[in-house]
Amino acid sequence: MRVALNARILQAPRTGIGQYVVALTEALRKQAGLDLELFLGTAWGADLPSEPLPGYSRRTSLAKRVPGAYRIRRWLEQSSFDRGLKHRQVDLYHEPTLWPLEFDGPMVMTLHDLTHVHYPQTQPADRLAEIERHVGRAVERAQSVLTDSEHVAGEVRRHFGLSEDRVIVAPLGCAARFHPRPYQALERTLSGLGLVAGQYLICVGTLEPRKNLELALQAHALLSASVRKGLPLVIVGMPGWRTEQLDDTLKTALAEGCVRMLGYQSDAVLAELIAGARVLLFPSLYEGFGLPVLEAMASGVPVVLTRTSSLPEVAGEAGVYVDAQDPQGMSVAIQRLMEDETLRQRCRTLGLERAKAFSWQRCARITSDVYRKVLGG
Incomplete structure (x- = not known):
């Protein structure tokens, strides 16, 4: 089973979703019978980037002043994504953010929260417009939607009208670097x-x-x-x-x-x-x-x-x-x-x-089980 995981978020300094992508990738690679292909926004790669894209914050700040910047970036990413797919036999695509790229095959997405629904004022207007333009159709396309908590799973089912079995909770884990220290x-x-x-x-x-x-x-x-x-x-x-x-x-x-x-x-x-x-x-x-x-x-x-x-x-x-x-x-x-x-x-x-009840191994196991279910295995 070969899965394409969109890791474009790792171009930015790592916050919540970035940490999720890194930890999940590392844990999924320990799952038997699963190969991951990482899409990094402008190219494909096997390795997780250790640092954000140089100058990412400055580029993002400049892009906010360019009309249609989100759509331009998405078009460029889609082009790069499509070129890479021609050389890869990918069975399934996993998108960890609100706006999946186009993919002619089974797709799983992770909805970490519905901030854009509850607190739209925290989003730049152009970003919110792009989310609203893509997220509804993306959820319809997804064979399964992963969430981090039961609370969000309930919100997703109610907001998008999804059946119980299409929304799966995969609680997050904690990196080994977090432990008691003298x-x-x-x-x-x-x-x-x-x-x-x-x-x-x-x-x-x-x-x-x-x-x-x-x-x-x-x-x-x-x-x-x-x-x-x-x-x-x-x-x-x-x-x-x-x-x-x-x-x-x-x-x-x-x-x-x-x-x-x-x-x-x-x-x-x-x-x-x-x-x-x-x-x-x-x-x-x-x-x-x-x-x-x-x-x-x-x-x-x-x-x-x-x-x-x-x-x-x-x-x-x-x-x-x-x-x-x-x-x-x-x-x-x-x-x-x-x-x-x-x-x-x-x-x-x-x-x-x-x-102790939370681990990335458990998150990866639930996630890989969803992959297999979507692929009929």
């Missing part, structure tokens, strides 16, 4: 960032409205001045806000060192940043899965999170839940985890145990 082992990396292990809170994720970062910022601001100075809030993710756009409260917190915005970090550094955190805050309004929650639990770090969308499926009883509109509640939860060692150890123990 604080002294983190000293070199953290000191270079001006941090001390166990003495900061962390938020991880691309900075956009649905991530609800304001909740974490407001909750942190409600802590006493001495606590805020001794326990800064560290924000890690692709830049979404510029300093001049921040309100006066946050500007003051940044100036005082109470909030640190570290931007995008490499996989290795991120794993150490999470392992060294006192608590992970995950204030999101909507998630298809919530990988940082799983990564924190696997690292032995307690999580304060909102009880929204798929997040309870991931954290289970290991998380400390708060309302997505309640900064006071999140602030109290932080304070409890700082002061109540019994609660902290309970969250740590339950989180480590909970994380």
Whole structure:
């Protein structure tokens, strides 16, 4: 069985879907009787790229100013995809994003979430138009649709009117680099960032409205001045806000060192940043899965999170839940985890145990079973 997997997303710095493509590819290659062909956007290849395309962010920024840029890029990618198919005997095509390329054969797609439905304001207008132009027809074309969680599976079935058996849940896994680490082992990396292990809170994720970062910022601001100075809030993710756009409260917190915005970090550094955190805050309004929650639990770090969308499926009883509109509640939860060692150890123990239930091997096994079912095997 030979499967073409669209890995074009790896041209960009790796965020959620990029991590999915990398980890799934590595796990699928351990499945017997399965060969993967990777389409990388401009060419085909056997190897996963170790770095994003040089200058990707600058090119993307320039493309946003070109009318019809998304359609032009899609035409170029389709042409490259078609040329490569002429030299490959591909049985099935797997698309991990919202807009599959044209393929004259069986197709499986992964819908990680329905952000474009629930939060269309977070998408550039031209990108949203392309999603709406392609995603409905793509779902109709797909023999099976994979999702990361039961929550999204239910949304997909209802929104697109799909039968139960066409939507399959393949929960994500956690990379081996996320595990408990002695604080002294983190000293070199953290000191270079001006941090001390166990003495900061962390938020991880691309900075956009649905991530609800304001909740974490407001909750942190409600802590006493001495606590805020001794326990800064560290924000890690692709830049979404510029300093001049921040309100006066946050500007003051940044100036005082109470909030640190570290931007995008490499996989290795991120794993150490999470392992060294006192608590992970995950204030999101909507998630298809919530990988940082799983990564924190696997690292032995307690999580304060909102009880929204798929997040309870991931954290289970290991998380400390708060309302997505309640900064006071999140602030109290932080304070409890700082002061109540019994609660902290309970969250740590339950989180480590909970994380064992998720693996990329399981995700790959479910995915390859879907491939075989689609191909009649």
